[in-house]
Amino acid sequence: MAGEGEAEAMEIIDTAAGSATLGAATEAMETRGPVRRQDRVAGLGANAARRRYGDVRELIASRENPTPLVRLNRVVPPDAEAFLKLEWMNPFGSIKDRTARYLLDGMRERGELEGRELVEATSGNTGIALAALAALAGIPLTVTIPSGVPQEKLVLLRMLGATVMPTPDDLCPVDNPRDGAIALARAVAESPAHRGRYAMPNQYANPDNVRAHYETTGPEIWEQTEGRVRAFVAGYGTCGTITGVGRFLKERDPSIRIVAVEPQLGHRLPGLKNLQEAKAPGILDRSVIDDVVRVDDAHAYAMAKRLFREEGLIVGPSTGAIVEAVASLGTEGWGAGLAVGVSPDGGQKYASFYADYLGEEGAAR
């Protein structure tokens, strides 16, 4: 069975990680780290049909274990056939679980992880997924974070044992202000004083980010819609999702519409990028994108609130922007056909942002 095959693959990865990490990391694993597999008592094996897993990593979405596709019934026009792909059903809470797994697997295969630590720039979700996977493999992780990331994410990263470096917008006056965290992570990775101790997955330029979505998210959407998908909507972020899924779907049918969502300047939608204030990531392939829809914060947050209240979907703010774009596809009669939007993460990590947005609303007096 597919699920069991995957469990075995995971076991190999686990062993490789244990022997590949040298020095302090290995020592930590042996003295206070998790119980090693060979020491563990044999028990119930993994059984995907019963949703029983031998390791949390087996829960990361794949063609055999796709994230759910849920129909939007109230926030889109009545004649619309629109679905949301709930990426927060991944074990570490976001679409970035896929990315992090591919990034680390790729680095491990190329021998880039041996005896090294990790450093990455992230607005949080990639960091959280990387931190969980790195912790399981006994690899220390440092994360550089742009300003404007909610406190909740920083705390999760620290709970997972990552070292967090918040990067003020004015840190690097020479570079793009919003890319300071990327510059800082690169400096950590490349500074001669660190003697190559740090490896940087660099999700913005690493083709494995695109591959994660080309090999999993894209095929899942195609199979879950039984090939009927006509439009796909995702945000400009690292651009792994839009490029990977876009490329896969265009190969199936070039007439499938690929729609990118771009936030306003100075937005408050972590994970999304306005490409005027941030550099376009190296992995972005504009040739697969048909339309760019701009959504401002007011509309994104208003839609997020509607998703909570009208669809029962506890989503992060970027999902609000993406669904706002999905809803706009059918303004002149729903000619869009079956549309799929991505919900990159859930709402729990944005409690502080939503508190600001709500103000006094809903607070009993």
Next chain:
Amino acid sequence: MTDRIVDVARAVAPTADLELDCKGLLCPLPVYRTAQALNRLAAGQVLRVECTDPGSLADFPALARQRRLTLISATEQGGVQVFHLRKEAE
């Protein structure tokens, strides 16, 4: 920019309350570590930073303008830039 550096270098470098070795660190790490170190200093105290990334020559004057800092001196010798920064009162 070089003129300006030479100009301020004429000031006599004072004794430092805290020293930071940022040799071999690429921009913006020296500025980042300096900003962190400033949190440990009281107003009026002086920080001495050694850097080797040429980008620092532009970064430290900019940092001083952004934060409540005075760049007392900036010198370069044998590829090592030395900055003295005084933290000012809020």
